[in-house]
Amino acid sequence: MSLKGIFPIDKWIFRSKSIMESLSAEELERLFADMVEQTYKKGQIIFRENNPAFGIYYIQQGKVKKYKQDRNENEHIIYVANEGELIGYHPLLSGNNYPDSAAALEDSRIAFIPRDAFLSAMEWAPALSKHLLSALSYEYSVLANSLSIVAKHSVRERLAISLIVLREKYKLSENDTSSVAINISRKDLASMTATTEENVVRLLKELKKEGIVGSLGRTIIIYNVKALVQMTNYQ
Structure with a gap:
């Protein structure tokens, strides 16, 4: 059953897929040349909050939970990322550390894209910057909506x-x-x-x-x- 018209599911889904979809076949091939694939077992950490951000991750297969931990080390999942989505791209432009942690929800195949390679791609693929900024902006609205749900429901x-x-x-x-x-x-x-x-x-x-x-x-x-x-x- 489709949720169209009965539930605003878009308010809970990031738009990071659009970042990669904005590239042409030739541009994707050029970017993929710098990717390093790795298999993660269920529960395996991909990156940790506050660690230096050396690059971003492209989920080729599987699912990943993005989460933060409180002072008692209790996890608070803020998003579940799916096949085709990018994670870890927040600090790309600011040069900050990862703002959250990520771990595999199931056995997953994920490609790592070095930060310099992705920043370089933003120069030779102009659409990439536009879609990255759009995805970042939309992500903040999704997170704000999720926070409001906790208070109201x-x-x-x-x-x-x-x-x-x-x-x-x-x-x-x-x-x-x-x-x-x-x-x-x-x-x-x-x-x-x-x-x-x-x-x-x-x-x-x-x-x-x-x-x-x-x-x-x-x-x-x-x-x-x-x-x-x-x-x-x-x-």
């Missing part, structure tokens, strides 16, 4: 929003209308929802009784996304 409503966003990330295609399976730990889902793991387990049990979701091990299966949309009470 109940835990049940926030969980519904998190499941809707994850459903978009785990769909096999844009037109996928079947039940969608989300393979994520209850701990990560709680971090994304800004609540406790106990709350997530309890609420998922309620949603299973209502026939909205199902489960197979830690995999959550979304049966009725329209019911989730109604749960969000999103205006």
Whole structure:
């Protein structure tokens, strides 16, 4: 089922895919020549908050969580990045360190692009700068929207929003209308929802009784996304 017209999913999705999509085939080939591919196991750290930013990362396969840690080292997931997205590009123009951390949510194949190579590409591919700035600007609006949700919505409503966003990330295609399976730990889902793991387990049990979701091990299966949309009470 498409969310078009019933839920503003774009307010939760970054636009970093547009950065690479702005390049021609020849420009991509030139940039890819400087890429170094690496395989990351589920849970493996890609970069850490406050570490020097030596480059950016292009997700070729898999999913990555971007998160920050509080003083007690509790994770707070701020975004789940998908295949085709770039991560770690915030400090590219400012020269600052990484503002957050990133780790693989599942086994992933990710290419590293050295900072100098990407900055050079911005010179010989003018569209790259335009789309990078656009993506950065839109990302701030997505993060601001996510923060406002924590203040305005109940835990049940926030969980519904998190499941809707994850459903978009785990769909096999844009037109996928079947039940969608989300393979994520209850701990990560709680971090994304800004609540406790106990709350997530309890609420998922309620949603299973209502026939909205199902489960197979830690995999959550979304049966009725329209019911989730109604749960969000999103205006």
